[in-house]
Amino acid sequence: MTLEERKKLFCESWKQFKQNLKLLKTSIERIKNLDKLDEIQRGEAIEAFLSRYSRTVDLLINRVLRGLDILEMEDTSKKLDIVIRAEKRGFIKDFNVLIEMKDLRNELAHEYVQERLEARIEEALQYSLEIFIIAEKIEKYLKENRYC
Template sequence: MTKDKRQLLEKQLQQMHKAASGLEWSLQRCQSLTIDALDAEGEEKFETLTARFARMSDILIQKIFRLVDELDLESPGTVRDRINRTEKKGLIDSARDFIVIRELRNAIAHEYEEEALANIHREVLRLTPLLLICPARIQHYIDRSRT
């Protein structure tokens, strides 16, 4: 691995861990809230959670999974290809779940209707734990591949 790739990897791993920490904190703040009866403070907490969910999914899918493929000398392919390879490497349990995460991330940016937002909030609560287990698996995979 070149020095530049190693530096990029370290930077992205740090970014991933920081994003995961913020996402976990936001998740804890939202788990006790009733989605269908949010006040302004609750809406703000969910706004933060969904933004952090979208950011974490981007960091994983667009940066980390891509860089892991590069380090493993895989051809780039599509986002779906990248997610499928990540499942085969054992970094995620289900490619299908990560396709749903990717679709949800896209919906977060484009949805404004209150009923749809409530459904997005439910899905974010359900899927966030899947994002949060990735950093440890990825770190383990990277550490193992370095030796």
């Protein structure tokens, strides 16, 4: 695969990630007003937020960070190396935070009790804010390297 082909694939993933960030932001705004929603609306808002959080984490790690490694011809066989390189590139202070985000995403995917899901909202909100910071740093990196 040529550099141009790798860039094109990566930029598509980046575009998809950024679109998902917009949806996540919308869900965050809805979550801030849960007390104004009825029970059904509340459940839907929580479900949408946690689903968008999970999708955003997947896109960040599996498409954006992994795609950046592919673009820069790094070995992508180990997911741990992918998140470690995110730290080395300055996207995050501690790669373990990315692992924690992914762990929460996995827990949410296998939780079916509404009360337990609601208990994790604050944690997902904090990680979501971190994702927006990471996205800004990646955006700067991409511009500096003229990738997208």
